[in-house]
Amino acid sequence: EVHLEESGGDLVQPGGSLRLSCAASGFMFSSYWMSWVRQAPGKGLEWVANIKQDGSEEYYVDSVKGRFTISRDNAKKSVYLQMNSLRVEDTALYYCARVVGVVRMWWFDPWGQGTLVTVSS
Amino acid sequence: SYVLTQPPSVSVAPGKTARISCGGKDIGSKSVHWYQQKPGQAPVVVIYYDGDRPSGIPERISGSNSGNMATLTISWVEAGDEADYYCQVWDSSSDQGVFGGGTKLTVL
Numbered sequence: 001e002v003h004l005e006e007s008g009g010d011l012v013q014p015g016g017s018l019r020l021s022c023a024a025s026g027f028m029f030s031s032y033w034m035s036w037v038r039q040a041p042g043k044g045l046e047w048v049a050n051i052k053q054d055g056s057e058e059y060y061v062d063s064v065k066g067r068f069t070i071s072r073d074n075a076k077k078s079v080y081l082q083m084n085s086l087r088v089e090d091t092a093l094y095y096c097a098r099v100v101g102v103v104r105m106w107w108f109d110p111w112g113q114g115t116l117v118t119v120s121s
Numbered sequence: 122s123y124v125l126t127q128p129p130s131v132s133v134a135p136g137k138t139a140r141i142s143c144g145g146k147d148i149g150s151k152s153v154h155w156y157q158q159k160p161g162q163a164p165v166v167v168i169y170y171d172g173d174r175p176s177g178i179p180e181r182i183s184g185s186n187s188g189n190m191a192t193l194t195i196s197w198v199e200a201g202d203e204a205d206y207y208c209q210v211w212d213s214s215s216d217q218g219v220f221g222g223g224t225k226l227t228v229l
Contacts, residue, residue, distance in 0.1 A: 050218070
């Protein structure tokens with residue numbers, strides 16, 4: 001069974017940093033792009049970042065460019081999101097998701113259960 | 122950046138048909154995917170590539186896409202269909218994922 005489990009969410013002050021992790025199991029991790037998607041409390045879904053199978057390509061939503069970095073370790077079957085210069089508006093439940101489909105016609109399946117990041121003073 | 126527009130809410134009686142729209146400029150030229158999210162749960166894909174269903178998704182859930190509008194159709198609506206629904210595309214011009222704002226489906 002394909003399974004994704006996020007961790008690392010916490011309460012952090014504005015301007016602070018946090019690193020999220022996502023452990024994958026049940027599929028050939030190194031063969032898939034991976035993604036982070038977030039959902040602010042009571043709000044809709046927002047795609048955050050994608051990373052290619054070998055880590056050679058990364059894409060980001062404009063609002064996190066220069067502040068967030070997605071990375072992966074295929075040996076550990078894990079994907080990470082390093083978040084720096086955090087803002088109150090980054091407060092959200094962060095989901096890890098597998099990227100599937102034809103290149104640039106992608107969708108996300110499955111999703112983990114999410115890890116909560118709260119940015120507040 | 123590319124924008125997808127969904128109605129905030131749709132209400133339908135049990136046994137009737139619900140249609141949830143997703144508008145975007147020339148969305149018919151893109152592949153549209155749809156997710157169902159129930160309270161406290163992660164999203165689950167119910168339609169991919171405009172109209173394909175993953176295994177386990179009933180045939181009464183279907184999708185279409187043409188021109189500037191994609192539509193998710195749920196026939197014979199049941200109480201268990203009550204959820205938030207999101208459309209999604211990949212915008213190749215910016216290489217970014219895009220979600221619609223979501224539609225809350227209420228079963229009366």
